[in-house]
Amino acid sequence: MFEFKTKTKQLAIALTVVGVILWVVGFALNGSSSHDAGHGHDTHAEESHEAYPGEAHAAMIESTYNDDANAEHDAHHEESHEAHSGEPHAAHSEHDAHAEHTAHQIANRPWSAIYVAAIFFLGLGLGQLFFLGIQYVAQAGWSAGILRLMEAQSFAIVIPLIVIAIIAFLGFGHVHHMFHWMVEGIHIKGHENYDALIAGKRAFLNPIFFTIRILIYIVGWVWAAKLLRKYSLLSDAGDGAAMWKKNRGIAAAFTVFYAVTSSTSAWDLIMSIDTHWFSTLFGWYTFAGMFVSSFAALILLTLYMKGQGHMEWINENHLHDLGKFMFAFSVFWTYLWFSQFVLIWYANIPEEVTYYMQRFEQYKVPFFTMLSLNFILPVLAVLSRPAKRVSGTVVMAAIFVLVGHYMDHYVMIMPGTVGDHFGFGLLEIGPILFFTGLYIYVVLSSVAKAPLKHKNHPMLTESNNFHQ
Amino acid sequence: MGHTKHNTIVRALFNDDDVVLDAVKDLRSSGYHVSEVYSPFPIHGLDEAMGLDRTRLSTAAFFYGLAGLFFASWLTYYTMTADWPQNIGGKPNAYWFLNMPSFVPVMFELTVFFAAHLMCWSYFAVNKLYPGAKAQNPDPRTTDDHFLMEVELEGEETDLTKKLQELGALEISKVEA
Numbered sequence: 001m002f003e004f005k006t007k008t009k010q011l012a013i014a015l016t017v018v019g020v021i022l023w024v025v026g027f028a029l030n031g032s033s034s035h036d037a038g039h040g041h042d043t044h045a046e047e048s049h050e051a052y053p054g055e056a057h058a059a060m061i062e063s064t065y066n067d068d069a070n071a072e073h074d075a076h077h078e079e080s081h082e083a084h085s086g087e088p089h090a091a092h093s094e095h096d097a098h099a100e101h102t103a104h105q106i107a108n109r110p111w112s113a114i115y116v117a118a119i120f121f122l123g124l125g126l127g128q129l130f131f132l133g134i135q136y137v138a139q140a141g142w143s144a145g146i147l148r149l150m151e152a153q154s155f156a157i158v159i160p161l162i163v164i165a166i167i168a169f170l171g172f173g174h175v176h177h178m179f180h181w182m183v184e185g186i187h188i189k190g191h192e193n194y195d196a197l198i199a200g201k202r203a204f205l206n207p208i209f210f211t212i213r214i215l216i217y218i219v220g221w222v223w224a225a226k227l228l229r230k231y232s233l234l235s236d237a238g239d240g241a242a243m244w245k246k247n248r249g250i251a252a253a254f255t256v257f258y259a260v261t262s263s264t265s266a267w268d269l270i271m272s273i274d275t276h277w278f279s280t281l282f283g284w285y286t287f288a289g290m291f292v293s294s295f296a297a298l299i300l301l302t303l304y305m306k307g308q309g310h311m312e313w314i315n316e317n318h319l320h321d322l323g324k325f326m327f328a329f330s331v332f333w334t335y336l337w338f339s340q341f342v343l344i345w346y347a348n349i350p351e352e353v354t355y356y357m358q359r360f361e362q363y364k365v366p367f368f369t370m371l372s373l374n375f376i377l378p379v380l381a382v383l384s385r386p387a388k389r390v391s392g393t394v395v396m397a398a399i400f401v402l403v404g405h406y407m408d409h410y411v412m413i414m415p416g417t418v419g420d421h422f423g424f425g426l427l428e429i430g431p432i433l434f435f436t437g438l439y440i441y442v443v444l445s446s447v448a449k450a451p452l453k454h455k456n457h458p459m460l461t462e463s464n465n466f467h468q
Numbered sequence: 469m470g471h472t473k474h475n476t477i478v479r480a481l482f483n484d485d486d487v488v489l490d491a492v493k494d495l496r497s498s499g500y501h502v503s504e505v506y507s508p509f510p511i512h513g514l515d516e517a518m519g520l521d522r523t524r525l526s527t528a529a530f531f532y533g534l535a536g537l538f539f540a541s542w543l544t545y546y547t548m549t550a551d552w553p554q555n556i557g558g559k560p561n562a563y564w565f566l567n568m569p570s571f572v573p574v575m576f577e578l579t580v581f582f583a584a585h586l587m588c589w590s591y592f593a594v595n596k597l598y599p600g601a602k603a604q605n606p607d608p609r610t611t612d613d614h615f616l617m618e619v620e621l622e623g624e625e626t627d628l629t630k631k632l633q634e635l636g637a638l639e640i641s642k643v644e645a
Contacts, residue, residue, distance in 0.1 A: 342569050346557065385526065467513075 002310050004448040012441040019434025026426030027110045104177040105419045110427050111167055111176040112417040117431035118163040119269060120293070120409045121439055125157035127294025129225050130258055131325075136228075136244070136251035141462030142321055145313045145453060149301050151232055152446040153294065154225040159438050161218050164269060168214060172207055178417040180275040181205045198275050205272055217265050224254040233450055240456025262287045270409075273416035277355045279344070285336040286412075292329035292374075293405040295322060296398035301443065303391050310452055316389040317467045323388035323397070327378060330401055334375040359411055362420045366407050373404030406432070476621040476644055477503065478628055479606060480637035481614055485511045488615045491635040492517045495619060500628065504618040506610035529587045536582025537575055544571040606643075614638075 132150040135143050143150075171182045180198070185191030187199040187206075198205070227250045235243035263283025271282045279285075299322050305311045344352045359367045381397040382388050414422045454460060482488045489511055492502050502518055505511075515522075545564040548554045548571070553561040560566040592598060610616045621628060621642070629640055 338569075338572060342572065345569055346559070348558075383530070 001451050002305065002308070002444075002448050004444045008444060009441065012437045012444070015433045015437030015440070017437075019430045019432070019437060021430070022426045022433065023110065023114070023430030026113075026430055030106065030110055030427060102419075102421070105417070105421045108176050108178050108417045109421060109423075111170070111178055112413055113427040114163060114431045114434075115167050115178065115417075116406070116410050116413050116428070117435045118160040118167070119413065120406050121435040122157055122160035122164065123290030123405070123409075124294050124297040124439065125153050125155065125160070126221065126262075127291040128298055129154035129157060129221060129228075130255070130262075130291065131294065131298075132228055133224070133251035133254045133258070136248040137255055139248075139459070141459035142318065142466045144457045144459045144463035145311070146298075146302060146318065147232065147454060147457070148450060148452050149298060149305065149447065151225075151229045152443045153298060153301065154228070155446050156439050156442045157221055157225065159442065160435065161222070165214050165218060168269070169211070176417075179272055180416070181272060182207070201275070205275070210268060213264060213268055217261050220254075220257050220261060224250065224257070228254075229446075232454065235457065236451065236455045238456070240454070241458045243456075244458050270412050273413060274355055276351060279340050279352075279355075281336060281340055285333070285340055288329060288333040288336050289374075289405050289408050292326060292333050293402055295326040295329060296401040296405075298322060299326060299394055299398045300402075301447075303395060305447075305452065306391075313453065313464050318463075319391065319394060320385070320388045320468060321466075323382050323394045326394075326397065326401060327382045327388070330374055330378045334371075337371070337374075355415075358415045358419075363411050363415055363422070366411050370404050370407035370411060373400050374408060377404075476625075476642060478619045478621050478625070478632070479641045479643065480617045480619065480632045480635075481607065481609070481639040482617065482637060483614055484636070485509075485615060487636040488617060489514055489517055491617065491632070491637070494635055495631070498631070500622060501620045502617060503620055506605045506607070506616040508611055508613065508615075511615075525587060525590060528590055529583045532586040532590075533579045533583035535586075536579040539582065540571070540575040540578035543578070544574055 128150045132147065132154055134140070135147060135150070167176075168179070170176060171179045174182070174184070177183070180186075181201065183193050185193045186195050187202045188194060189199070203209075228247055231243045231247045231250070266283040266286035270286060271278065299319070302311070302314060302319070302322065306314060341356065344356060347353075377400040378397045381393050381400065387393040410428075457463075480491075482491065485507065488505060488507070492505065492514065495502055496517070496519065505514060505518065507514070541564075548567065549561055549564045555561055556570075559570060564571075596604075605611065605616070606618075607614065607616050617637075619628065619632070625642070632640055
């Protein structure tokens with residue numbers, strides 16, 4: 001039985017506290033520097049902002065087709081700006097609108113920074129909750145010895161979920177402007193903020209339905225994690241096979257529930273930030289990212305437990321399988337990333353392609369760094385069989401994947417909320433430390449609550465003798 | 469996988485894969501060299517028990533895949549950019565790299581194609597399998613429900629025969645190799 005030592009506990013709490021302090025300091029500094037938003041006036045003209053398909057399209061043609069047409073570039077820009085000011089959007093004078101918009105983007109940064117970290121850490125738990133369900137549905141035997149770690153990880157979804165819900169609901173109070181569709185009067189014809197495209201999505205993106213959906217996710221996921229844990233603990237005392245059967249039913253129901261909610265939650269929590277944009281496979285793309293990063297976390301947790309002298313029944317064969325899953329799903333993630341990208345790039349439809357243009361132009365470094373961290377490096381690190389059986393290479397790949405998927409979520413969320421006012425400082429590091437501390441605390445304390453191994457799991461022998 | 473040493477081979481026939489696996493382990497631990505096992509299906513763990521080297525086919529596959537990737541890059545470069553620049557959907561055709569995303573499916577497929585086909589042929593070549601090749605298994609029953617083991621004879625023949633019988637061999641024969 002694992003003991004959550006006081007020292008580790010203190011470390012986890014210290015991380016959380018330091019994280020909060022860093023964020024608060026960052027918040028104060030961010031607020032004080034936001035009045036020099038003057039520089040934003042000049043840079044804003046360069047910004048290819050989501051809502052201006054014409055401008056974006058022109059820029060796309062230039063940037064990809066003729067690199068040395070910079071002279072034309074400006075001409076195009078002026079032109080599309082003129083066109084744009086004629087639209088109902090510019091009820092304010094254009095200058096004021098830009099200044100306000102820039103101020104909003106700067107003010108969004110602290111919230112977006114928490115949000116990115118919250119989504120990332122939600123993925124670490126949610127992926128393992130789904131994987132835990134899969135173990136029962138697929139009647140997997142090899143994993144019986146590490147189910148307790150997956151159960152512990154599933155509980156880690158609670159805190160990120162609460163934080164996400166709070167931030168999302170703060171949007172209704174206009175504390176921040178991360179979600180463009182939450183702007184007042186955006187769906188009311190004739191209102192100064194009216195946006196026909198967003199008004200058309202009102203049936204789905206309205207405060208009441210949104211709130212209901214968020215609550216459904218929280219209740220459904222947390223409930224599934226609790227039930228799976230409950231019967232797993234009961235099986236230690238009683239009939240392992242009967243409890244396994246119960247869990248199998250729960251897992252089957254949860255898998256169906258998650259199949260739907262993994263997509264809808266990705267639309268709600270992430271895709272709705274870029275409200276005008278849409279992608280049909282965004283849900284799977286987000287899911288794949290969450291799933292692969294949760295394997296990285298599970299590998300690190302398993303190896304930590306082994307390093308502490310526990311779980312002697314887990315050997316390089318189990319590690320090999322976990323490594324295979326991480327490898328496979330980082331390739332799967334890349335496949336979905338590319339499938340989403342290449343169709344949009346090829347079709348070059350303005351309302352779709354603006355999403356990638358902004359990322360190519362403003363987020364070039366994080367965008368390409370995360371692609372190589374999430375695909376090329378893990379593939380090269382754990383492609384061969386021996387590499388998946390040694391903890392060194394697997395840990396290295398797991399760290400690539402974790403860093404890469406933080407950046408992936410960063411690149412998904414930041415462009416739509418802060419535009420080009422992004423950075424990586426106290427505001428971003430704070431939430432990462434905060435959630436890391438809480439994650440360690442929640443996971444290790446629930447690992448410590450129960451024996452590390454099921455007593456009566458029907459497929460325990462298979463897991464113990466697992467080899468390949 | 470043949471053996472080149474000129475010595476006497478003892479063949480033992482079994483009818484259960486678990487028995488064969490245990491017999492191989494037993495014989496090797498008592499110093500015999502099991503040169504070959506014929507089986508109608510792969511026996512999990514047998515390669516390890518026989519002390520065979522790990523296959524290098526996977527390393528070869530990596531380089532075959534790489535070759536496919538380079539071939540596809542060259543193919544798309546030559547046909548789409550260099551020889552006769554193709555303008556499809558207004559995509560840039562002056563540089564291969566600018567239009568690279570649309571070639572990714574080709575690059576992926578040819579990587580898989582090269583890896584799979586060359587791996588398959590390598591496997592055939594290494595195992596001397598080709599059209600018209602003569603069957604190498606000494607007993608046709610090993611393609612049905614029997615397992616045949618070849619052990620190099622060392623020491624007294626009767627010792628080995630006795631041991632094999634104890635280990636569950638159904639038939640034992642001797643050949644000069």
